Amino acid sequence: MNRGTETDGAVAEQAASGRIPLAVVVVDREGLVSHWSSGARRLFGAAKEEAIGYPAVDLLPVSGALPEDDDVSPYGAYAAYDGLGHDLESSLDGRLYYPAAGRARLTVPDRDRVDVLWWAYPLVGPGPERLLVLGADVGRLQQDAQDHDDPTGYERVAPGFALHTDFPGAEELARGLPEILPSMSVDESARIVGQILELGYPVLEFSQNDRVPVTPDWGVPRRVERRARRERAARAAAEGLPLAQDDADTAEDLEYAAVRERLEFLNEVSGRIGTSLDLSRTIIEVSRAVVPRFTDVAGTYLREQVVAGEGFPEGVPDTTTMWHRVAVEHTDEPGRWDDVVPVGEAMPFPAHTPFFQCMTTGDPVLVPRISEEMGHAIASQFEKRDIRPLITGRSMLVVPLKARDVVLGFMILLRHPERPVFNDMDRVTGAELAARAGLVLDNARMYTYQESVAETLQDSMLPHIPPRMAGCDINTRYLPGTLLGRVGGDWFDSVKLPGARTALVVGDVMGHGLNSAAMMGQLRTAVQTMAALDLPPARLLRNLDDLAQRLGDTYLATCLYAVYDPIAGELHIANAGHIPPVLVRADGGHSELLDLPTGAPIGVGGVPFEAVRVRVEPGDRIVMCTDGLVEVRGEDIGVGLATLCESAAHPAASMDDACDTIIRSLNTRGGRKDDVALLMARLNGIAPQDVAEWRLALDPVEVGRARAVVREQLHDWGLDRLADSAELMVSELVTNALGHSRSRPVELRLVRGDTLLCEVDDDDHDLPTLLNAGPADESGRGLRVVSVLAREWGTSRTSTGKAVWFELTLPRR
Known part of the structure; x- marks a missing residue:
């Protein structure tokens, strides 16, 4: 109609x-x-x-x-x-x-x-x-x-x-x-x-x-109308004039209206504070919420433990407690307060001050007007700065910032002399305001503390990978996420393996927070332990999955495990639900996502893992990362992977520059909230002429042959200065290997790279250890000699037994 x-x-x-x-x-x-x-x-x-x-x-x-x-x-x-x-x-x-x-x-x-x-x-x-x-x-x-x-x-x-x-x-x-x-x-x-x-x-x-x-009508005047009526009623009362009926009703309801307005103010302030769990931002929000509507100056002080992000402060504050001035908000001309009471200053407060009374009792302290005497007493604690002109004659309200009945800090609120003084209703309002602000600050403090603990835990678990391993250069990046509780379970690692090989690992525990970081540490330690056993990649992921099942079904993780053999020129890779790596070819500079069997995440259980071998050439680069780098909410992950391939192939002067190029290309797209782990390795390879290998029969006479071939090979490489030390250590290791080997010949290998690497392999699975040999002992001195002369040494298990190795620093040319 x-x-x-x-x-x-x-x-x-x-x-x-x-x-x-x-x-x-x-x-x-x-x-x-x-x-x-x-x-x-x-x-x-x-x-x-x-x-x-x-x-x-x-x-x-x-x-x-x-x-x-x-x-x-x-x-x-x-x-x-x-x-x-x-x-x-x-x-x-x-x-x-x-x-x-x-x-x-x-x-x-x-x-x-x-x-x-x-x-x-x-x-x-x-x-x-x-x-x-x-x-x-x-x-x-x-x-x-x-x-x-x-x-x-x-x-x-x-x-x-x-x-x-x-x-x-x-x-x-x-x-x-x-x-x-x-x-x-x-x-x-x-x-x-x-x-x-x-x-x-x-x-x-x-x-x-x-x-x-439909516009609701509650049958009550709007705020502006109520304020106008109160002003008319106040003027009439001051001039002794009769009130209009509406104004008389308003005058009778002034207290109710004032309470309602204070509640509206508190509700408004509550909506403006606590929008973030960042402690510094929360402090600024609390200060700005009360200026200028409730006060003209607001100074916020917090206990030292709160500012430092430490645990919950214990005990009642005393005259030795240090209070940090973390914010000063005011309506005065710019700079007037900055020099006298700078933000960041820490100080204790004497017992005779209203601030000490507030912090020890936990109750608001109201000073209707700061007298000359009180102004002088307060100013006496500020050395070489006269604060009296800023505070004398003003009305002051000191309110505690409490949480769980512990004073975290306090706020000093000051009003200009021409403004009405703080009254008992203001004291109640200030106390309620401080109570809400204290809870918000405590939430931010607890989050900051937990985040600091998680970050410390994670930093302690993330390895410090050496930039050079046998036959490859490695560079890494880690970026924390932007989500609340952003500390996550992303990690990377590299492990030195026998045969001059290197294991490269990138993993991601699903979720964020302390538990994810702790789970990451457990898995990373397990990977290092199993890598030291020289397990093939697929079997290592199988064992890691079994371990995750025993730890519980709370968390899942993805993992990419690759073993680089610089002598054979190949990568042996297995994947557990992780995004595939990018291989950048030195010849032509083109990049590709490696086509790997995806596998299921670690922790699913009962799923087989497969490994593939990929031929690589010297100068090729492999890029391994977690999904936080390529995944953006609302965008197909294929877009991020394409960008990763493109940026990885971009020419760069160094590995550092190459990593920075990738981070800039993917991190500027916006929307990234997860943490990021990135590992890039340049696969330099080891030339055949830099490798020498011998098989030694199980005969003591082979010890002398080992010394001779090592000295001869070092002479051919121009490393005569290392011959005496290398000959002595090889003699000790070969002697031990011949004494413990069962049936298979002992293998001796020399590799010339950034260092001189020597490895002795046998078929005994028991790893040797350092012993304290006495004067009458006939054995136990060999490894002691190696530990003294070698730049670095170690032992590791192999699929057929064990390997004992040492490195010597190459002489400068």
Whole structure:
């Protein structure tokens, strides 16, 4: 029906500019009322005490939608709303999954018929709220229509929904929407408001073309109106003039209005602080929240342990407790306070000061005016700086920042002399403000402390990989994530293996926090231990998966394990659910993602792992990283992998530059929240002429042959200066190997690289250890000689026995 008359237009205009008293009811997941507004009490006749916690069906005596019958119902436009599928009664039973609206009739005994417009919103989320119901008295609308000489206009009205973007004043409506919600936290309110805006703002429809937004009317003046009335009442009282009736009512209600305004202020401040768990940012938020509305100067002091990110401070503060000034916010001219009370200064406070009284009692201290005497006493603790001109004559309130009954710090609040002094209500308000700020600061402190512990744990577990291994150069990067609790379980590692080989590892424990970092440490230690046993990559991942199963099923991890053999010129790689590595070819500079069997993550259990061998040439580079580098929320991971390949192939002057190029290319895309581990190795290889190998029979005479071939080979390499030391150590190792080997010949290998590496292999699995040989002992001195003469030495198991090795530093040319 189109509205074509001037009367209809006037009615719609009046509705658009007026407000409708609303009943607001919130129903929890059990079907019980959790909020019952004063409008609900007036409309449905039950007091708040009789409604909260009781079944909503019993409290909203609604028989359902009014029948569509021209003989008995004047609501001609209502039929469309019956098609929304739910009436209010069934909505209260918890069967509502989408917004519904309708027109219903109350069945309250001893009352005239009351027809109600209603809107019902299903709510989702972590809170207990599951349904929000708004109700309006149709009779009230009809009375408004009659007052405007339109007895039928409002009878055509029907409830509906409209997205807030349907109206020119959408943003203003969105800001006003929280007014119809019950008192709740800012996060809960924002969550419900977001859902209502998404489902549709409540509207009145006069026809298919005319829609008017519902604006709630609580029947109380707005804040600006109340403030104006209070000002008029104050002026009248000062001048001894009689008050107008409205102003007289306001004067009687000044205390109530002041309390309400203070509560509104505290609610507003609560919404402005605690937006971050960063301690320094939280401190700034707390200081700026009170200036200039509540005070003109706000100085924040925290205990030394809180600033240092240490544990929870213990004990009552005393005159030796150091307090750090962490923030000063003021309305004075710039720089006036900066030189006298600089941020970052630490100081104790004497026992005679109001600050000491506040910190020891944990109660606010109010000083209506700072006298000359008190100003002098306070200023005496500031050496070579006169603070008296800044504080004398001002009103001061010192409020403690407490958490769990421990004073973490305090705030010094000062008002200009021309501003009203702090009073008892201000003291209560300041105490409540400080209590909320203290909890927020403690949350930030605990997060900072836990993060520091996790970072320390993780830093201690991340290895310091040497930049050069046998036949390869290695460079790494680690970037913490940007999420809260960002410390994660990403790691990289390299392990020296027999035969001049190197194991390269990158892993990622799923999740973040202390537990992930601890799990990472366990897995990394296990990988190092099993790598030292020279297990093939697939078997190592199989054993790592078994270990993760024994540790528990709480965490999963991905892992990429590669063994580089610089002599054979190949990579032996196995993958456990990790993103594949990138191989950059030296010949042509092109890059490729290696096609590996993906495998399942570590911890899944019962899944086989496969390994592949990849031929590489000297100068090739392998890039291994965790998914935090290439994965961005809302973007296909293939885009990140393509960018990784492209950036890895980019020419670079050094390995450092190559890593930086990759980080810049992928880290600037935005959206990265996970931590990142990156390992790049340049596979230099070892030329055949730099390797010499011999097989020695199980005969003591082979010891002399070993000494001779080593001396001859070192002479050929131009390393005669190392011959004496190398010959002596080889003699000791070969003698031990011949004494312990069972059936297989002993193998002797010399490798010339950045150092001179010597390895002696036999088929005995027992690893030798250093012994303290006495004067009469015939054995136990060989490894002692090696440990003294070698640059580095060690032992490791092999698939056939063990290897004992040592390194000597090459002489400078």
